[in-house]
Amino acid sequence: MSFAITERTALIVVDVQPDFMPGGTLACHEGDAIVPGIDRLLRARRFRHVVATQDWHPPGHVSFASSHPDAQAFQQIDLHGHPQTLWPDHCVQDTPGAALHPGIAWSTADLILRKGSDPQVDSYSGFRENHGPHGTRAATGLAGWLRERGVDEVLVCGLARDVCVLWTAQDAAALGFRAWLAWDLSRPVTPDSDDATRSTLQALGIGVVDSTDVGIA
């Protein structure tokens, strides 16, 4: 199936924030390279619905290695019975690194969804939190927000390709949306993760598009 934007397609821009840019505390390689293309996309108003997510952690968040004695960043631990990667401190509420990137015309976004603000639970996907202490994953309300507006298809871009972008696209597909990932408008935080990301997408029927292929950048 090929990708075509309709009234029922939403763009989801995930976590384009300074802390994920080169020089940021949790930098994605070439993370800044996606900013002009996403900005053009929003300014061109090609999507009827645009949602932005913003990673928004309180100081001392459970996903920070600094919150766990003797732990190292990028180490995996068991948290609430599930694997959790520990990260350097990033996207701390009200710090400059947590802002929406100033290079993007955010005024054209309909919804800005903050996530990861529960001190004890991480939230990669824009649709639901990671596992919490009670074994459940709390929905953010995004699926309902989209469905109420007739959206049945989403294109996901942003950072990081192998974490929050991937989890958002996976949940979109699991929740019944036709899901696409804009490959050249995303970058990974983990080097060499691209093959695994592509296999996961393929296995789940999530399409990969390039902004140039579909004339959206």
Ligand code: VGL
């Ligand atoms: C992200 C790790 C931790 C992301 C957020 O936006 O992909 N990755 N928090």
Ligand code: ZN
């Ligand atoms: Zn985070």
